[in-house]
Amino acid sequence: MSRSREILASMHEEGKAILLHVCCAPCSTYTITQLRNQGFGVTGFWYNPNIQPWLEHEKRHESMVSYAEEIRLPMIRYEIYEMPLFLRAVVGKERFRQRCAICYRLRLEKTAAVAEEHGFDAITTTLLISPYQDQEMLQRTGEQIARQHGLEFHYENFRQGWSERGHMTRTHDLYRQQYCGCIYSEWERYNKAVLDDLLVSIEGPGDE
Numbered sequence: 001m002s003r004s005r006e007i008l009a010s011m012h013e014e015g016k017a018i019l020l021h022v023c024c025a026p027c028s029t030y031t032i033t034q035l036r037n038q039g040f041g042v043t044g045f046w047y048n049p050n051i052q053p054w055l056e057h058e059k060r061h062e063s064m065v066s067y068a069e070e071i072r073l074p075m076i077r078y079e080i081y082e083m084p085l086f087l088r089a090v091v092g093k094e095r096f097r098q099r100c101a102i103c104y105r106l107r108l109e110k111t112a113a114v115a116e117e118h119g120f121d122a123i124t125t126t127l128l129i130s131p132y133q134d135q136e137m138l139q140r141t142g143e144q145i146a147r148q149h150g151l152e153f154h155y156e157n158f159r160q161g162w163s164e165r166g167h168m169t170r171t172h173d174l175y176r177q178q179y180c181g182c183i184y185s186e187w188e189r190y191n192k193a194v195l196d197d198l199l200v201s202i203e204g205p206g207d208e
């Protein structure tokens with residue numbers, strides 16, 4: 001993966017060069033503004049094999065790319081859609097928190113590997129803005145992975161910008177997804193139910 005001139009420029013800005021894992025354009029809005037205001041040189045990183053199906057993945061990615069162009073955010077896209085890796089990783093572990101732990105790890109591990117390869121100082125993720133994500137788990141996982149790659153994990157409670165996120169999403173007319181990303185979350189959203197209950201009715205109570 002080669003570094004574009006924009007990425008190099010963002011890395012030479014004052015402050016730390018941070019690789020920001022982006023889950024979608026709406027969650028990136030406030031997060032990028034906040035990081036830039038703190039003096040970070042921000043580059044976005046797209047790696048979301050959890051987003052299914054493919055067309056939904058592409059819609060979210062296109063929206064992110066056009067927003068990035070608008071705000072002059074350099075972006076790296078991991079070129080392979082590794083959806084099978086995600087599905088294999090969560091087989092038998094599809095319950096809500098269990099699958100999310102795997103999902104966070106998969107995305108943050110790739111972010112850290114790419115950040116290390118390109119010489120960034122730190123990583124973080126737009127997932128930290130969402131009240132639907134487990135912030136504590138994200139922090140713990142992010143710090144552990146970053147340490148293993150000789151990086152810092154920038155933890156910040158971006159949730160305070162949740163309403164600003166909504167405002168910016170409307171202002172920039174960004175694509176608004178209806179579910180978190182994986183096919184399990186899609187089922188949960190449209191059935192107004194939790195997958196855990198479906199699993200219990202299929203296979204009986206789990207270990208948890």
Ligand code: SF4
Binds near residue numbers: 050100181182184
């Ligand atoms: S609900 Fe969201 S965070 Fe959890 S596994 Fe699915 S896509 Fe990942």
